[in-house]
Amino acid sequence: MAIDDRSVSDVPLAGGTDRSGEPGPAAGEDCREGAGLDRPLAGTRVIHSLPGRVRLRVPALKSHSHLEKGLQALLSDQTGVIEATVNSRCQSVTVMYDPALWSLDSLCAFHRRLTREELERRASIALADEEGAATSPPTEWLQPWRFLTKTEENPHSSGAVQTQVRSGYWTAGYISMVVGAVLVPVPLVPGIPLLMLASYFFAKASVSKPGNGPEFDGHATKPTE
Known part of the structure; x- marks a missing residue:
């Protein structure tokens, strides 16, 4: 009678599959099982590193390019990055970081544990911020022109505003003169x-000054008889 020399640990469980003899994923190979589920960046690995700088291969960016903006925003939010x-396009992420706060392992782990929901939510916030910045008018470098617009919209404004408007005209004139002369x-x-x-x-x-007659409003005045 033949004796089975397999131990209990060698016998596969009922209904399961023995994977002990199957080779694991090769070094640098994309972890497809994790990459296709809730954590799309599970296959992140290091390509090249220097002190304070690392380049990572993120294969999931090839099929999830819409997550690019969210990933960049999340990385930029981190202290020490x-x-x-x-x-x-290159499926890569380059990070310059503070070695006192980050290591290669911690950066890879940060990428691998990011969920699709986190990436998409941060991408939507970044897009909203960009759209808001694009639609908001400049407020600092066009100060003189802002006062010019005020007087055109309301020519009968108060003396204080008219003073600001004249100051804006003078400022704009001096800027144009200096730049033009150069x-x-x-x-x-x-x-x-x-x-x-x-x-x-x-x-x-110099068209109108306080005390020199009515403010010019763009309409001709009828002479009195």
Whole structure:
């Protein structure tokens, strides 16, 4: 009678499959099982590293390129991450980081545990921020022109606003004059039109002054008989 020399641990469980003899995933191979489920970046691995800089291979970016913006935003939000660049075309992520706060293992682990929901939510927030920044008008470098717009919309405004408006005209005129004077000697650069624009601003600034008659509102006044 033959004696089965297999131990209990060698006998496969009923209804299961013995995978003990199957080779595991090769080094650097994409973990397809984890990458296709809730954690799409499970196959992240290191390509090249220097102190404070690492380049990671993220194969999931090839089929999930829409997650690129969310991943870059999440990396940029982390303390100790100096700069992060995500390239879905090359399926790579380059991170410059503080070695005192991050290591290669912790960066890889951070990528691998990110869920699809986290990436999509952060991507939507980043898109909303970009759209808001694109639609908001500039407020600092166009201060003189903002006052000019005010006087055109409300020519009968108070004296304080009119003073600000005249100051805006003077400021715009000086800026145009200086820039135009610098650009006049440069060939093929419209410096003279800027000087003409400066003259226009100076003329607008000196059209009306308090105590010199009614404010100019763009309409001709009928002479009194």
